[in-house]
Amino acid sequence: MxxxxxxxxxxxxxxxxxxxxxxxxxxxxxxxxxxxxxxxxxxxxxxxxxxxxxxxxxxxxxxxxxxxxxxxxxxxxxxxxREGLPELPNCEKGVVMRFRPAPSGPLHLGHVISNVYNSIYAEKYKGKFYVIIDDTDPETAIKEAYTEIKKGCDWVFGNVTEYMNASDRLEIYYKYAKKLLLNGRAYVCTCSSEKFKEIAKEKKECPCRKNSIDENIEHWNKMLVKKNGFKEGEAVLRFKTPEEEGGMENPNPAMRDFPLARINESPHPIQKKKYRVWPLMNLSVTVDDIELKMTHVIRGKDHKDNAKRQEMIYKVLGIGKKFPWTFFIGRIKFTDIELSKRKIVEAIKQGKYSGWDDSKLATLSSLKKRGYNPDAFKNFAEERGLTEVDKVISQKDFFQAIEKFNKI
Ligand SMILES: [Zn+2]
Known part of the structure; x- marks a missing residue:
């Protein structure tokens, strides 16, 4: 109590x-x-x-x-x-921050609330703020979302240094994946996902973990090439959880030899049928953080496990570089707003809403249309502060708080 x-x-x-x-x-x-x-x-x-x-x-x-x-x-x-936000640590050499929305539906209030801090700090320290569209899942990427994300971020943040599509960077991710294989820090696993789960649950190693580097390279090539290659679901690239992290005995099953890339032949909205091997988020995020020299990351608490995985990969691939300082911001839990991109897209299809900018939705395009001043969200975040504590709020109370800033 x-x-x-x-x-x-x-x-x-x-x-x-x-x-x-x-x-x-x-x-x-x-x-x-x-x-x-x-x-x-x-x-x-x-x-x-x-x-x-x-x-x-x-x-x-x-x-x-x-x-x-x-x-x-x-x-x-x-x-x-308290008013205002605290200073960030280690920002003497500049600040590079990011936001990685997935193009699986419209950006909404939830995205703004947890990511606006990155924009505010990048501006405060005159640093860089990248928006990287995380589109390495060809099945969920929607073409419409790309322009909506750019329009939404330009409106609400107004200080995006550069927009990138992760799917334009696949060759870079492949290069790092190969590096992991050549260093014996990753392997191609041909067990079914059920079988691997079972083995991992018992803290045992799957037989593929012992394959030689040459075998792994051969299998990796069989993932990349369709002809005589592996089919979807037949092989995944797995990270070899390092010994110092407990390897397959890491207390958290989600940390044991987690996947880095898999085959998916669904057509991609931008890349079409150009690629069949897609990195999973933890690989692409880590590689981009290394390549773009990310310094600070403020993200939702729900990404804690992913951040831990990314840190493990970073230690192997980012030798001599410093893993970004990370802060997990508490969630704002609305009691009465639908904030699932998937559900919003579904409801629009069913005709429940007129489109992504329907005034009943809390999407960015709707908030913009309803006349909100984007600074109101920044002021709200500043007043809330950098906190790990979740906040439960109703739509009415939230917008009342925003209204207060909207007039400023
Ligand atoms: Zn295996």
Whole structure:
């Protein structure tokens, strides 16, 4: 349970009441308590108390509310009243940051909230800010998304140094993949994915792990070439999880010899049928971070495992270079906005929305059409600060907060 919970409930209820003409909202108080570390299982226990306190406070005049708030505001988390963002470490030699959207649907609010920090910091330190369209999954890449991403990022960030398509960089990824094979740090695995999962679960090595470098190069070539080569699903390139990371005994099964590239012959919206071997995100991200000399990465907490995998690959491929300083920003969880690209695309197909810029959606094109000032999102992020704490918020409360900045 949170320290000083009773005072905090009262403090946040007062704060919210003052902001909304004397009437506090229990959802807003709850959301503030989540930011203080309240756990879901404890909600039941505090909700009645919140309602009771709100009832009490609503009987006070606005002046009385303000008076009492001043007395107890110190118990509220420092972050609530902090302004601006902290300085980044290690930025003496310049700052290079990135955002890697997948072109599988429209960019939406969720992307902006967790990635706007990269844009803000790149601007602050006069560094570079790359947008790399992560289009190495030919099955999910949608042609329409490419121009939408560029339009959306130009509007909301306004400081993109360069746009790139990962699919234009396949030869670079292949070069690094081959390097891993030649150094014995990766291998071509011909086990079925079910079989590999079973072996990995038991912390054992699959038979392909012992193949010689020559055999691996031969198999890699059989992945790249269709004629007499492997078919889809018959072979994947796997990273050899290093001994110092526990190899196949790494405590996290997701870290054991994870895949780096696979065959997929579906036509790609840009590259058409030019390639059949596609890198997975962890390989392409790591290679780009090395090649583009990425210095700092701020990303969603849901990418923690991927960042760990990327760090392992980076240590092998980026010798003499420094893995980017990484911060995992807490998620904003909306209670009532659909933020799955796949589901949005699906719903548009079914005619539930008129298009990517339907005013009921929280996509970038819709927000732009609705007249939001992109700086409002930056100001919101600055006020929120660089935090690992998740925030639960309703659409109404969020847009009320944005409106406050929209007028500035
Ligand atoms: Zn295998």
């Amino acid at each position: 949170i320290k000083n919970i009773d005072k905090k409930i009262r403090g946040y209820a007062l704060k919210n009441a003052i902001h909304y003409n004397g009437k506090a909202n229990s959802g807003a108080v709850l959301s503030a308590l989540f930011n203080e570390g309240l756990e879901k299982k404890d909600v039941k226990g505090v909700i009645l108390e919140i309602q009771r306190v709100i009832g009490e406070i609503s009987k006070l005049s606005l002046d009385k509310q303000k008076e009492e708030y001043e007395k107890i505001r110190d118990v509220l988390s420092e972050r609530e009243s």
